[in-house]
Amino acid sequence: MSPANGAFGANGHVVIVGASLAGLRAAEALREEGFRGRLTLVGDEPYEPYDRPPLSKQVLTGRAAPESTALPQASGLDAEWRLGTPAVGLDLAGKRVRLADGDELGFDRVLIATGTRARPWPNPAEAALDGVITLRGRDDTVRLRRDLAAGPRRVLVIGAGFTGSEIASACRGLGLPVTVTERAATPLAGALGGTIGAVAARLQLEYGVDLRSGVSVTSLEGDDAGHVRRAHLDDGTTLEIDVAVVALGAQRNTEWLRNSGLGAGPRGVACDAGCRVFDMYGIVTDDVFAAGDVARSPHPLFGFEFLALEHWSNAIEQAEVAAHNMLHAESERRPYIHIPTFWSFQFGVSIKSVGVPPLGEQVVIVQGSPDERRFVALYGRRGRTVAAVTFDQGKWLEFYVDQIERAAPFPPQYRNVAQPEARQVLQAEFPDPALPTEAPMIVRTGHSPTERAWTLMPAGGGRR
């Protein structure tokens, strides 16, 4: 461990905007690396940092209390907390963060870790109906639990990404009738492609989910008291429902950086591989860093394309790199070369992924069998391995991380693991990126701070 640099390390002020997983981890890492100066964490929610993944799983089923998700904190953090006070602006020249209550915090270095929020239902009047809900934070879970406890006739989950699928799984666990609508051909299509998504679809059907793929919800209808009671689909169907969970992915919290002069927008905050934020001209700043869901950075293993990763481990590891680079001189800085990794638990199956499946054009089952819901699927692009996805076979992922890091040939030839007899290379079947689907969680955002690979826009008329 090297001593944090000079006067800044002893007396400097680091402001961390965003008090969730990335913000907390960065604060801990700064202290671990010897930062002795002032540390302030700014959060829009009134709660100390908490863990989000349980919210759509054990908290929703009542297995754990919402307030029990508070994250462990290293002792000796010695931070000042400004919770329940969103940041509303950043003055780059004056090195100040403006808060919603009018206060200003001067900083020597700042970390932007404001994350994402749930994409709302596009029709504001319908979104305001009782029983229409998005799930992102603790308060959302409390509301949804209350609505589910009221014994709804049917729950509608709009969007079969990971969050939507996990919510549907929790509802089935509670014995509630559930309909899931997904615009793509299968659940999880944006994240895993349609070929593996078809396995997820069979899983949902087995667990009694009324799965409607390839359809859109065109409108939600309330009763006289303003409670949602019906959903209209674009295939002409009407569903009788009492709860509608809108799970249409995430939007990045970058509005507060408007006019800051930073390279920030709807696709995230552009930063270099060392987490240093670009300004609007693509020039890297010295004292502004980004980490977590809100950041997009060029990935050395994937053609230096700017990726925004909405993953738990990304928040942790990128925060650690940002903290390290805040404290160290140029020659000691570390690049962020994390292999994207995530998990999802749904319908009794553990789905895990390493690499970037949406880069894959083809997919092959290298171990196990989709019929048994136990398998390893490998994704390839132009003859090299870019991702692996497991269903209840998580122990194999470490092996495939190595394959991905070495850009191993695809389709692979392993002699050291037993393989299915009739191995077939299939198309991965990712949906047309121009069409909005559920949350892909890995968002490809182009090759320069200002370029974008595609635009995700809701289609007109309240459809999705």
Add this chain to the structure above:
Amino acid sequence: MKLMTMRILVDLNRCQGYGQCVFLAPSVFELHGEEALMYDPGPEEEQLIPVVRAAAACPVQAIRVERPGKQA
């Protein structure tokens, strides 16, 4: 609201479903299916010893336990 004195965080990327924690602290950890671990992140204080044992026994060392204001 119950007093939360213990906080647990499991790195579920690392977890491979060995289930040692389920044996040692069954009221805190449970497996759904073969590999999906669900746990109570803020269990009662009386669970401390089972939880600490579970964390120590985890073959991939994926369980972090902290006690705010105390040495865990």
